Structures are given as structure tokens and as C-alpha cells.
Amino acid sequence: MGIENTSVVFRTILTVNLCGLYNWVSMRQWKTVSIIGVGLIGGSIGLALQRRGLAERVVGIGRRETSLDAALRCGAVTEATTDLGAGVADAELVVACTPVTRIVQHIRLAASACPSGTLLTDAGSTKGSIVEALTRQLKPGVAFVGSHPLAGSEKIGPESARDDLFDGRVVVVTPTAAAPTDWVSAIVEFWSSLGASVIQMTPEDHDRAVAATSHVPHVVSAALAAATDPGLLNLVAGGWLDTTRVASGDPQLWLQILRDNRPHVLKSLDKFAKVLNSFRDSIHEDDASRILELLQAGKQCRDAVGN
């Protein structure tokens, strides 16, 4: 298993690195990239590949004609099909951008229909169960390396796709010991070629981390919105609007994510609840120095990141 035997074309393009310096770098040019699921992430991959001249054909694969038509209209894909097997028949790279509970099934179907040598990856928000299910069960010459671009938002659909969605964003790639190094490198280079910074982690470390940085914030945001009396919505301002923004995300997608990453989400929620209780107690006891300490701890952590 390897990609040495495929005919790989590279393109040298001018990029700008994180220090603002321009570099000439070689990026792989794909003949055919197939994207399963042409929503915000899938559509943005298609747009980014084309803006950067990195793919001759971008095949969008989806269940609904309306989404595929929208993806075609906004130029996210060059062709579209509802037939997964036909859609990956010429693929050098397949990216599954479907909801987390569908990814394993879609990658298995793609693996059975794609040519030998095809790279397979995904964009799922959880990695443990997906990577475990896909590590050893694909056909010879085809392997899966898990990915998670940290670029989702409450917006959905190809209409929200942007060709710069991955510029400067982090993508976590989660190889296992079983993953051939050259496949992992190819997936890392793919995301880098779209403008992202790639971090490699184990699936377990990834799931533990994103429970804290993404899944618990979603639960907190949704709980805050749900706890707000609708009669007070004319009095919300910037703070409430920011803090509850992600609560607009698709409930079905988030249900899957929270269930799939249940143990880590629960641990991380308990850590949050502990800090919140401490906050509540300090306000109840009117303990000014403790309230200040907690406000300062929050500010310090938030300020460390920037906008």
C-alpha cells in the first residue's frame, strides 16, 4: 500500500506563511477530487481547490439534487452526482464531509468503488469511533486517514461555502500507527495546500481536546439560549448574541457529535460546571476577591487567543 506508484503532478505556487512572508511551494495537483457532502465544509474545499488551481475536476456527491445544484451554481464543484460509486470512480482523493454518523458508511462505500491508490479522508468533528472503524477494513491499496478542519460554524449548506474558509485555520489530522507515513503526509499536504495549519494528534487526544474547545461550548451556548425567557429577547445585546451564536447550529448534527463523543463531553462539562459553581458560590457569598479572580482567569485565557 502506498502512493509511490501513482502519477502525481505538483504545481509550484506562491503562498503566504504565518509570518506574512511569501514562499514558493510545490503543491500536489489533483486530476479528480471527490467530495461526499457539499455543505459548508465540502463546498469550501471545492472552492479552495479551484481558486488555487489544485484540481482539474471536483466531483460533488450528495443525496439531494437541490444541494448539488446549489454547489454547481456557486462553483464549489465542477460536476455532481447522487451516485457515490460513480462519483469516486476516477478519484485520486475522496473527502467525506457528511455528518459524523454517516462517515464510516460513506468511506467504506467509496473505498469499494474507487481506484487503487486513492487517498481517503474526512472532515468529521469526532475522530475516535470513525478512525477505529476505518483503520483495518478497507481494500488493499486504499487507506483512510482521519481529519477534522476546525472551521465549522452555525452556517450550513453550499451557499455558505467560502474559498478562504481554511486560510490560517487549524486542521487536526489523526493518523494511527497503522497508517502508512506517505499517506499521512499526503493528507497533511492536502490541507496545507488549502491554507490550513495542520496539527497531528491521536484520535483519542483529538476527541478529548475538542470536547473542551468545541462540544462543551456548544452545549453551554445552547443551554444559555434555551434558558432565556423569550419575552426578554428584545433586551439582548452583544454579550448574549456572541455567547449564544453557535446555538443556531444544526441540532441533528450536534446531537450526533455529542453522542459520539459522550465520555469526553461529560468529563469536560463537569469541569465547566465546577468552575461555574465556584463562580456562583463566590457571588452568593459576595466574595469580591474570588469573583475577581475568576473574571481575571477567564479574561486571561480569552485574551491569550485574540479575536
Add this chain to the structure above:
Amino acid sequence: MGIENTSVVFRTILTVNLCGLYNWVSMRQWKTVSIIGVGLIGGSIGLALQRRGLAERVVGIGRRETSLDAALRCGAVTEATTDLGAGVADAELVVACTPVTRIVQHIRLAASACPSGTLLTDAGSTKGSIVEALTRQLKPGVAFVGSHPLAGSEKIGPESARDDLFDGRVVVVTPTAAAPTDWVSAIVEFWSSLGASVIQMTPEDHDRAVAATSHVPHVVSAALAAATDPGLLNLVAGGWLDTTRVASGDPQLWLQILRDNRPHVLKSLDKFAKVLNSFRDSIHEDDASRILELLQAGKQCRDAVGN
């Protein structure tokens, strides 16, 4: 006590209402408006008054020369002083935009030094204790009507001030039964003239409402940021960034707000904690329909508001 005896100048200007229609409306033109505290809110009032041609002189009053210099430089005020008495000597309107624990003292000082007929208001995030302390204790011919523009943010200082900060934003005006109607109307018209929509509420109702729509979101946001392992900050994305944004706010200001509105904040925090616990339990029990219900309730409430 009343404003009928003052020489009031009105200016007819073209405004755009919430339906996008243009209206000619008469707006009071002030000779001298004095603003105590020239930060984000105070500076923005000064800029808005001048952009709309509604004040000949805007006097900035502050403790620190550096802030006053910054306010002069960015054009938020036309003159500046550290002497509160001198700063309000010619004022027709005084707006105290200082931290909530200083407002009562500043309005009292202003009331004792300003001419008879001067309107006094504030921009404090809490209203109960401030309005109660200021209702009956000012000199004849001078009265205070409490206000709260819902336009704060994590940004501070006159450098962040904007002449459109109040455009389309809500300002709550909290008159008591003791407040003369013409004074209340004048304060309502003042905020309307800056582009805001004004809602009148009792101080008690205001404090109960903003506990839910502003103070608890701040506590939740700060707790979420404080609970995040600093080693994971390279993995945060849009959701965490939005949900924790207000945690960057000034801890000293927020300490005062949370202490001043303690009973309502505690009640509202308990309501949030109840919803969060219900969320936690439903994830723990893997109760998909209950998780979905909570996610949908959050989305419904958030979608009802828009961006």
C-alpha cells in the same frame, strides 16, 4: 421642577426609521452636554451628538488626562476637564458613563454644581440601587432619570468609541413614579436622537431582565474561558471564540455589576444551571430525544433574534 422654562432649541433632521423609511423629525439641539467618563459609551455619545449636529459643546469629564486627551484626539468631546464641578457648570444635559459603583457619587456632585434645569442621566448596567439612591436627594430644579444603553462590549476606552454605536440599539430608560414626565420624555428623546430604540421599564424589571440577557452570559462566558486548559488554546475555533468573547471585558467593571445585581444574577444563574444539568443528564443517559429537544430549544430562541 420642569424644563418648560429653559430655552430649548430643536433641529429638524432627516432620519431613517426601522422600516427603512425616511422621516423629518425635530430633535433637541443642546448647547452643552457634559459626559462624565469618556470610555466606549461616553465617547460614542459624544461622537454621535456631533455627527448628528445635536450639540454645540461636548464636555468630557474624567479622572485621567490620558483618557481625556484620547477623547479629544478622536473628536469624541470638544473640551475636557478633570474638574467635575467646572465640567457641568454650563450643562443642559449630564450623562454619567462611569462604572456602576461611581455613578451615584458622580450624579450627586454634578447635581450640586450644574445650573437649575439640567437633565441628569447615566449609562449604568444596573439600575435598582442607582435610581433608588438618586430619586429624592437632588437639588430643586434638577432631576435624575436612569438609563442603560444596551451597547457595551468587551472593548473599552475612547479609542473604541463609534458615532453609530447606538444606531438601532436598545436603550432602557427606568423612570420612577417620582420622575416628572417632561424630564422622562426629554431623556427618551435624547437617546432616540442618537439612533436608539428606547424601552421604558421599572429599575427592578430592568435588573431582573439584564441578569438573564447580559450578566449571566458574562459569567458563563468567563467560566467557559477559565475552564479551558491553556494547552488546548491552539485548538479553539469559531464556537469557543464567540462563546467566550465577552470574557475579555474589564474584570473590575464586571465585578461591580455582578455584586450590584446579586439577587437577580443568582436567580438567573440557577435557572441556567438547571437547563445545563438537564442537558448533562440527557447526554449521560444517552437520551437522544431529550438532547435534541434541548438543542432545538436553544436554536429556536437564538434564531428568533438573528445576528
